[in-house]
Amino acid sequence: xxxxxxxxxxxxxxxxxxxxxxxxxxxxxxxxxxxxxxxxxxxxxxxxxxxxxxxxxxxxxxxxxxxxxxxxxxxxxxxxxxxxxxxxxxxxxxxxxxxxxxxxxxxxxxxxxxxxxxxxxxxxxxxxxxxxxxxxxxxxxxxxx
Amino acid sequence: xxxxxxxxxxxxxxxxxxxxxxxxxxxxxxxxxxxxxxxxxxxxxxxxxxxxxxxxxxxxxxxxxxxxxxxxxxxxxxxxxxxxxxxxxxxxxxxxxxxxxxxxxxxxxxxxxxxxxxxxxxxxxxxxxxxxxxxxxxxxxxxxxxxxxxxxxxxxxxxxxxxxxxxxxxxxxxxxxxxxxxxxxxxxxxxxxxxxxxxxxxxxxxxxxxxxxxxxxxxxxxxxxxxxxxxxxxxxxxxxxxxxxxxxxxxxxxxxxxxxxxxxxxxxxxxxxxxxxxxxxxxxxxxxxxxxxxxxxxxxxxxxxxxxxxxxxxxxxxxxxxxxxxxxxxxxxxxxxxxxxxxxxxxxxxxxxxxxxxxxxxxxxxxxxxxxxxxxxxxxxxxxxxxxxxxxx
Numbered sequence: 001x002x003x004x005x006x007x008x009x010x011x012x013x014x015x016x017x018x019x020x021x022x023x024x025x026x027x028x029x030x031x032x033x034x035x036x037x038x039x040x041x042x043x044x045x046x047x048x049x050x051x052x053x054x055x056x057x058x059x060x061x062x063x064x065x066x067x068x069x070x071x072x073x074x075x076x077x078x079x080x081x082x083x084x085x086x087x088x089x090x091x092x093x094x095x096x097x098x099x100x101x102x103x104x105x106x107x108x109x110x111x112x113x114x115x116x117x118x119x120x121x122x123x124x125x126x127x128x129x130x131x132x133x134x135x136x137x138x139x140x141x142x143x144x145x
Numbered sequence: 146x147x148x149x150x151x152x153x154x155x156x157x158x159x160x161x162x163x164x165x166x167x168x169x170x171x172x173x174x175x176x177x178x179x180x181x182x183x184x185x186x187x188x189x190x191x192x193x194x195x196x197x198x199x200x201x202x203x204x205x206x207x208x209x210x211x212x213x214x215x216x217x218x219x220x221x222x223x224x225x226x227x228x229x230x231x232x233x234x235x236x237x238x239x240x241x242x243x244x245x246x247x248x249x250x251x252x253x254x255x256x257x258x259x260x261x262x263x264x265x266x267x268x269x270x271x272x273x274x275x276x277x278x279x280x281x282x283x284x285x286x287x288x289x290x291x292x293x294x295x296x297x298x299x300x301x302x303x304x305x306x307x308x309x310x311x312x313x314x315x316x317x318x319x320x321x322x323x324x325x326x327x328x329x330x331x332x333x334x335x336x337x338x339x340x341x342x343x344x345x346x347x348x349x350x351x352x353x354x355x356x357x358x359x360x361x362x363x364x365x366x367x368x369x370x371x372x373x374x375x376x377x378x379x380x381x382x383x384x385x386x387x388x389x390x391x392x393x394x395x396x397x398x399x400x401x402x403x404x405x406x407x408x409x410x411x412x413x414x415x416x417x418x419x420x421x422x423x424x425x426x427x428x429x430x431x432x433x434x435x436x437x438x439x440x441x442x443x444x445x446x447x448x449x450x451x452x453x454x455x456x457x458x459x460x461x462x463x464x465x466x467x468x469x470x471x472x473x474x475x476x477x478x479x480x481x482x483x484x485x486x487x488x489x490x491x492x493x494x495x496x497x498x499x500x501x502x503x504x505x506x507x508x509x510x511x512x513x514x515x516x517x518x519x520x521x522x523x524x525x526x527x528x529x530x531x532x533x534x535x536x537x538x
Binding site: 023024025026027029030031032033034035036038 | 241242243244304341342349350351352353354355357360361364365367368369371372
């Protein structure tokens with residue numbers, strides 16, 4: 001076995017950081033694609049897979065939490081028992097939240113309709129994190145329980 | 146040491162009792178049934194502490210083996226034919242996750258038409274599944290190899306599953322003289338098992354089976370191929386180490402009277418023993434004939450094979466499985482590739498024989514051997530590919 005320290009643990013986001021932006025070769029990868037760091041998916045962005053974006057309207061939201069329950073990617077941000085928005089770092093744009101929302105407080109818009117400048121601002125998902133980093137982390141913790 | 150009269154299936158069940166793995170998950174299928182039946186008896190009699198899982202199918206058997214092995218257990222299973230076919234997708238999960246599961250594969254033909262007798266179409270179909278494959282010529286080799294399979298699979302340079310293949314009925318059900326080692330000696334030889342990434346180690350949590358796409362998948366397959374290549378050396382070392390404690394040493398390729406041979410036959414498993422009889426007979430007539438039998442088939446021991454072939458001119462390769470439409474059956478195709486890569490001038494003739502348990506008669510073998518002899522002298526041009534013992538009318 002290779003020294004564990006020499007090896008990449010999640011072989012995606014972290015690897016690129018550790019190895020100066022380069023993807024690592026097979027000698028540095030853990031045996032059998034085993035991931036040795038739990039919860040590493042938190043740093044794996046799936047937001048850039050999105051073709052359509054879910055937009056949440058705070059004024060219409062009745063806090064029923066249907067979207068939070070159904071979201072397959074924990075991308076509905078909830079803080080202190082309140083839905084607060086959508087985490088575009090993870091939102092893949094599947095539209096399930098739009099389908100289940102009973103009051104049309106969520107709608108989908110194509111990413112291509114979003115101005116490039118605006119997209120840079122919010123995608124690949126850091127905008128909400130940067131706005132409320134603590135809140136998002138707290139929300140993830142809550143969501144995970 | 147004990148000398149016993151036992152079938153290969155009984156010997157595997159006994160080896161499993163001596164090994165006492167943590168988990169065995171298996172489903173009975175002819176001709177493997179006795180392995181599971183006898184071992185289940187050891188479990189119910191309290192002779193082993195193994196957790197035996199009587200599953201409802203081979204797909205589940207291999208799934209449980211995968212889960213138990215990932216959890217950190219030493220795991221053994223056994224199957225044949227359709228059972229192996231039913232395990233198919235899980236075979237790749239086992240090898241891709243680098244889980245050192247050991248399997249007794251009692252070779253039997255694949256349906257259709259349905260047939261319970263020996264050929265190698267089951268294991269040959271799984272030859273690219275990333276499992277190490279070792280073929281045994283007789284019951285003694287089965288017992289010895291099954292014990293060696295654990296340290297091979299579990300070697301930290303390898304960590305790959307191993308299939309120990311032997312001929313259904315011909316070897317699995319024939320009573321043979323077998324030398325067995327004491328339980329202590331077997332346990333000393335295999336040592337205790339230490340999993341590398343056990344799921345049950347809660348202080349070091351890990352995730353098995355993540356999604357790996359085009360950006361990393363190929364690196365993991367390359368890594369797996371490297372582990373398989375390293376197995377060549379490991380199988381050799383363990384075969385030698387086994388010799389020190391048992392007096393029966395094993396290499397990668399078995400050869401018989403090859404030192405000065407002009408012509409040779411290559412065959413896997415019990416057929417190699419039959420071919421030795423004919424080689425002796427031809428030697429009595431002044432024809433320098435020999436036999437080689439790759440013990441290891443995956444990884445393919447090309448170098449050891451070329452060495453064993455020495456200075457022969459003509460090689461006949463006997464395959465107990467067809468690769469329908471390929472124009473050359475699996476063993477011959479691999480030997481041919483090894484010869485070609487080495488720039489060898491050895492001429493190769495391939496015959497498929499013994500499908501569905503069809504007997505390979507001594508006279509069939511002899512006439513093939515003799516046609517190789519005539520080919521070597523330029524007196525005959527046999528077809529490069531064909532079938533032995535089939536009615537062609």
